[in-house]
Amino acid sequence: MMKHALLPLAAIALSLSAQQSVAQEANEIVKFSDVTYQPLNPARGDASPQAGVLWGDISKDVPTGAIIKFGENFSSPPHIHNITYRGIVIEGAVHNDDPDAADMWMGPGSFWSQPAGEPHITSAAAEGGATIFLEILEGPYLVQPTDEAFDNHELPVNLDSSNVVWLSTDDVTWIDQPAAKDNTAAPQLAYLWGETRATNATFLKIPAGTSGTLESNAGLLRAVTISGKTDLTILEGPTENALVPGSYFGSETGGTYDLSCLPEADCMLYVRAEGKYTFTGK
Numbered sequence: 037m038m039k040h041a042l043l044p045l046a047a048i049a050l051s052l053s054a055q056q057s058v059a060q061e062a063n064e065i066v067k068f069s070d071v072t073y074q075p076l077n078p079a080r081g082d083a084s085p086q087a088g089v090l091w092g093d094i095s096k097d098v099p100t101g102a103i104i105k106f107g108e109n110f111s112s113p114p115h116i117h118n119i120t121y122r123g124i125v126i127e128g129a130v131h132n133d134d135p136d137a138a139d140m141w142m143g144p145g146s147f148w149s150q151p152a153g154e155p156h157i158t159s160a161a162a163e164g165g166a167t168i169f170l171e172i173l174e175g176p177y178l179v180q181p182t183d184e185a186f187d188n189h190e191l192p193v194n195l196d197s198s199n200v201v202w203l204s205t206d207d208v209t210w211i212d213q214p215a216a217k218d219n220t221a222a223p224q225l226a227y228l229w230g231e232t233r234a235t236n237a238t239f240l241k242i243p244a245g246t247s248g249t250l251e252s253n254a255g256l257l258r259a260v261t262i263s264g265k266t267d268l269t270i271l272e273g274p275t276e277n278a279l280v281p282g283s284y285f286g287s288e289t290g291g292t293y294d295l296s297c298l299p300e301a302d303c304m305l306y307v308r309a310e311g312k313y314t315f316t317g318k
Contacts, residue, residue: 062289063270066090068261068282071103077179085110087170090284091258094177101171101260101308103282106130106160113157116185118178120152121170122229122237124306125197126262126281128166131159133194145197145239145262145304147228153186167282169260169306173235193229200226200239211240213248213317221246223315233311240315242266242303247296247318254311258286259293264303269294 071088078084085106092100106128114135123132129141132148135157142148150156160166202224205211213222221243230236239262242248250259261283268285269275271292278298279285285293290313297303307313 063273063287063291064091064285065268065270065274065276065279066284067276068103068280071282073103073105076104083107083110090169090260091286092172092175094172094175097175099171099173100175100177101169101258101284104168104170106158106166106168108160108165109162110160110165111157112159114155114182115157116153116155116180116182117150118152118176118180119172119174120149120188120190121172121177122147122149123171124169124260124262126167126169128164129161130166130168132156133192140194140196142194142196145200147193147195147200147239149190149193149229151190151192152188153184154188154192155182155185156192169262169282171237171308195228202226202239202241209314210238210312211315211317221317223248223317225315228306235308235310237306237308240305240307242295242297242305242315242317244297244302245299247294248315249318250293250295250307250313250315252290252309252311252313254309254313255290256286256288256308256310257290257313258284258308260284260306262304262306264301265298266303266305267296267298 073086073088075084076087085104088103090101092098094100125144125146129143131139205213205222211223211225224241226239228237261279261281265278265280267277
């Protein structure tokens, strides 16, 4: 696997602003095709991953969600981050682990968390590279040398998509499908991190060709398409067609969103919420 030069000792920050909202004031919609990119680490030239922010500002102490694109054969030198981040593979394959760990390639729909202060490397597949969604709850996002490593008492998580535990409408009250004759056409949910009554994140799977209403009255709700294509209608707001993987919608105050998963494939969303949300199939 190709290796590149070590990161500079100075911390590296990327200043990006969130894309302009196209919905009513309380809601945000960013289509993947409208995301703009710039180098995550300009010092690495053409080898730098490209980053485009969906919300927040990765250079400031604010929650931020971003799309990161890695080129083919990308491999970072060992490094740390000043804050914990979480990642989800949208396309391609990613290896993220201790510098001496054997390769463990995670494909689309896989999730990992990288604790602040822990030395690691990140690599992308030799063919096609990788596109991921990255989220931080605080910032700025800095890349630092391993001689500044520290223990923040968190443990890393690498969850391959094949090991995600999906819950049905029989298992959890967050999802429902009153009209379904069986669970084959019903939504599913997988808990990823957080507390159900506080900040949390889940995967929400909507079967191909079905629709439903995503609703939260408890506060913040953000959703990023990971796979499939969804049509979105916001109550008293706009309609957006075919939100492809890497697209985002949400609100600081919650809301009601009608979603239709197009027939060609199941739709999977990463949903970050404050407290409980519900998805009711139609």
